[in-house]
Amino acid sequence: MILVNKETKVIVQGATGKMGATHTKLMLNYGTNIVAGVTPGKHGETVHGVPVYDTVKTAVKATGATASVIFVPPYLTYDAASEALNAGIKLLVVITEGIPPLDTVKMVQEVKANQAYLIGPNCPGIITPEQCLIGILPGSIFKAGPVGMVSKSGTLTYEIALALTEANLGQSTCIGVGGDPIKGMDYEEVLTLFEKDPATKAMVLIGEIGGNAEEEAALFIKAKIKKPVVAFIAGQTAPPGKRMGHAGAIVSGNKGTAESKIEALTAAGVKVAHTPAQVASYVGQVLTPVAR
Amino acid sequence: MNLYEYEAKQIFANYDIAVPPSIRITKAEEINTQLAQAISQSKLSFPVTLKCQVLSGGRGKAGGIKFAKDMDEAETLAKDLLKLKINDLPTQSLLIEPKMAIAKELYLAVTLDRNHGCAIFIASAEGGVEIESSHNVVTSRIPYPYHAYIARDLAAALNLQGNLLVKVADIANKLYKLFVAMDLDLAEINPLVINGAGEVIALDGKVIANDDALGRQPYFAGWLENHLDGLSSREQKSKMTGLNLVELSGNIGILCNGAGLTMATMDMVKEFGGQPANFLDAGGGADQKKTLAALEIVQENPDVKVILLNILGGITACDEVARALVEFIDKHPKRQIVVRLRGNNQQLAEEILAKRNVKLFPGLEDAVKEAIKCAV
Numbered sequence: 116m117i118l119v120n121k122e123t124k125v126i127v128q129g130a131t132g133k134m135g136a137t138h139t140k141l142m143l144n145y146g147t148n149i150v151a152g153v154t155p156g157k158h159g160e161t162v163h164g165v166p167v168y169d170t171v172k173t174a175v176k177a178t179g180a181t182a183s184v185i186f187v188p189p190y191l192t193y194d195a196a197s198e199a200l201n202a203g204i205k206l207l208v209v210i211t212e213g214i215p216p217l218d219t220v221k222m223v224q225e226v227k228a229n230q231a232y233l234i235g236p237n238c239p240g241i242i243t244p245e246q247c248l249i250g251i252l253p254g255s256i257f258k259a260g261p262v263g264m265v266s267k268s269g270t271l272t273y274e275i276a277l278a279l280t281e282a283n284l285g286q287s288t289c290i291g292v293g294g295d296p297i298k299g300m301d302y303e304e305v306l307t308l309f310e311k312d313p314a315t316k317a318m319v320l321i322g323e324i325g326g327n328a329e330e331e332a333a334l335f336i337k338a339k340i341k342k343p344v345v346a347f348i349a350g351q352t353a354p355p356g357k358r359m360g361h362a363g364a365i366v367s368g369n370k371g372t373a374e375s376k377i378e379a380l381t382a383a384g385v386k387v388a389h390t391p392a393q394v395a396s397y398v399g400q401v402l403t404p405v406a407r
Numbered sequence: 408m409n410l411y412e413y414e415a416k417q418i419f420a421n422y423d424i425a426v427p428p429s430i431r432i433t434k435a436e437e438i439n440t441q442l443a444q445a446i447s448q449s450k451l452s453f454p455v456t457l458k459c460q461v462l463s464g465g466r467g468k469a470g471g472i473k474f475a476k477d478m479d480e481a482e483t484l485a486k487d488l489l490k491l492k493i494n495d496l497p498t499q500s501l502l503i504e505p506k507m508a509i510a511k512e513l514y515l516a517v518t519l520d521r522n523h524g525c526a527i528f529i530a531s532a533e534g535g536v537e538i539e540s541s542h543n544v545v546t547s548r549i550p551y552p553y554h555a556y557i558a559r560d561l562a563a564a565l566n567l568q569g570n571l572l573v574k575v576a577d578i579a580n581k582l583y584k585l586f587v588a589m590d591l592d593l594a595e596i597n598p599l600v601i602n603g604a605g606e607v608i609a610l611d612g613k614v615i616a617n618d619d620a621l622g623r624q625p626y627f628a629g630w631l632e633n634h635l636d637g638l639s640s641r642e643q644k645s646k647m648t649g650l651n652l653v654e655l656s657g658n659i660g661i662l663c664n665g666a667g668l669t670m671a672t673m674d675m676v677k678e679f680g681g682q683p684a685n686f687l688d689a690g691g692g693a694d695q696k697k698t699l700a701a702l703e704i705v706q707e708n709p710d711v712k713v714i715l716l717n718i719l720g721g722i723t724a725c726d727e728v729a730r731a732l733v734e735f736i737d738k739h740p741k742r743q744i745v746v747r748l749r750g751n752n753q754q755l756a757e758e759i760l761a762k763r764n765v766k767l768f769p770g771l772e773d774a775v776k777e778a779i780k781c782a783v
Binding site (some may be wrong): 137213214215216223224239253261266267268270296321325326337348349352354357359360364379389391 | 521522526539587617622655667668671672675676677683692733772
């Protein structure tokens with residue numbers, strides 16, 4: 116497992132909003148160690164028993180939290196992220212979609228300068244099954260096991276996790292890096308962590324059209340990753356020039372096509388599945404019986 | 408959001424980037440009034456350039472840029488140009504400027520580059536042609552915080568010197584400034600012209616505003632609905648109601664929750680021999696109202712023979728979807744719908760749907776195969 120476990124102390128920025136409150140409850144039900152909520156002006160309130168503070172600094176001082184999940188509207192997210200970094204938070208999970216990319220550019224640079232991790236934006240979050248869920252992933256679909264998952268998608272990740280869980284191929288940690296063109300952690304960073312993680316025996320990479328992250332990941336896998344990788348790429352039927360939901364999911368000219376990604380990954384020795392069910396089938400094949 | 412050339416130039420002018428004097432007409436008759444007036448006031452002089460204002464590139468090749476030496480020629484050309492479609496997009500108006508004596512043409516742009524993860528300058532001493540076919544292109548990462556020297560380095564990289572270097576660097580500074588201030592995806596000047604008198608002028612302008620940032624840009628308030636050329640009328644309608652619809656040419660309508668899942672579902676339909684009619688992401692947490700609106704948009708497409716609904720509930724409540732389905736079925740009893748619904752409140756959803764005799768497929772592949780059967 117990587118980055119988060121049952122000890123990880125989490126604050127929820129935007130805890131008193133609709134999304135924040137709903138998911139605070141779901142995360143608590145899952146067993147995540149949520150120690151505080153932060154909403155400016157709501158000091159003293161509680162959200163499902165979690166104390167709310169005005170600022171991240173006071174919340175961190177009171178609780179020693181090291182991670183934050185951000186459920187804040189798009190034009191306020193950069194400020195919320197900066198605040199968290201400034202208060203010493205080392206893992207930011209930004210769920211929010213629709214953040215102006217020029218804000219994300221600054222956010223990513225500040226994360227790097229603070230030697231912290233950013234997951235997202237526009238992502239479902241991170242889950243170490245049976246230990247810690249930070250974000251909006253449906254906990255019941257996942258189970259603990261040897262497969263590390265990294266994905267640009269939300270519900271497609273759940274679809275594939277479902278196939279894996281039903282095939283009794285549990286997950287070590289699953290990270291949704293999100294669907295924005297400019298983002299925090301990308302495939303290479305996550306794969307590196309999985310490669311070093313003793314609990315992870317195989318990896319699943321879920322990609323989609325747009326940009327060249329999968330192609331870069333393919334080169335990286337060839338050079339640096341020894342554990343087996345299975346991939347799935349969405350968007351073979353996407354027409355060029357159209358944004359397919361995610362801000363980053365767009366084929367520009369002939370760049371960022373699903374074909375290019377599938378080709379690059381295959382050339383790197385990655386098994387690329389055609390359906391979510393096939394992902395589970397390939398993972399079953401690459402895992403030795405001992406590892407299950 | 409793509410902007411027209413005249414809108415890009417207005418923004419450039421707001422930031423002190425020199426643009427040619429101009430008038431803009433929407434009817435050919437305005438040549439006799441507006442152009443005549445501009446000529447008599449010495450605002451413009453013949454020969455003039457008439458340019459189709461259209462949300463597409465490739466105007467020159469498509470005959471959308473013409474020169475006129477006098478009023479008669481201008482009027483004749485105006486009539487034809489206003490009716491011209493370029494890459495299937497209509498001409499909204501004509502921008503009329505004096506024809507410029509060009510000593511040198513450069514290319515200059517600021518754009519957000521996802522591979523670099525930041526804004527970049529793109530520049531070339533070979534302006535006036537498509538940048539993709541240019542040979543000497545300089546790309547320069549723009550660090551944060553920005554400093555004016557970055558633009559001077561860029562101008563030097565184009566082999567400019569002295570006064571010209573300073574002038575072009577100044578334009579680059581201003582271009583970056585407006586790019587950031589207005590949350591743009593692209594600000595491009597092609598060509599950036601040095602005229603006979605040594606002045607540096609933006610002869611063409613292309614601006615793309617970032618869609619997600621429009622809500623915090625008062626300048627663009629209310630613009631989006633008039634800048635959706637290139638989208639079908641259903642795509643335009645859905646964009647204005649916050650749904651992501653992309654139309655294709657097949658007959659299996661698709662509605663899912665989540666962009667990746669929607670793309671994967673479309674791919675699976677194709678994989679098993681069917682033809683998706685559209686991409687439509689209902690988004691996470693879609694409620695009864697939004698789901699119903701999405702179903703209606705899919706079914707409005709006359710090519711659609713069956714609707715495939717694939718909802719894997721994360722934050723989406725399956726019972727809300729079920730209620731929307733029931734409403735939809737009651738309105739359109741003849742519509743074939745194949746449903747795969749799994750997740751939060753699934754049991755409740757199943758109870759609601761049992762009353763309408765809707766066939767539920769717990770497995771995605773089974774649902775896809777059934778939809779393909781129905782579409783034959």
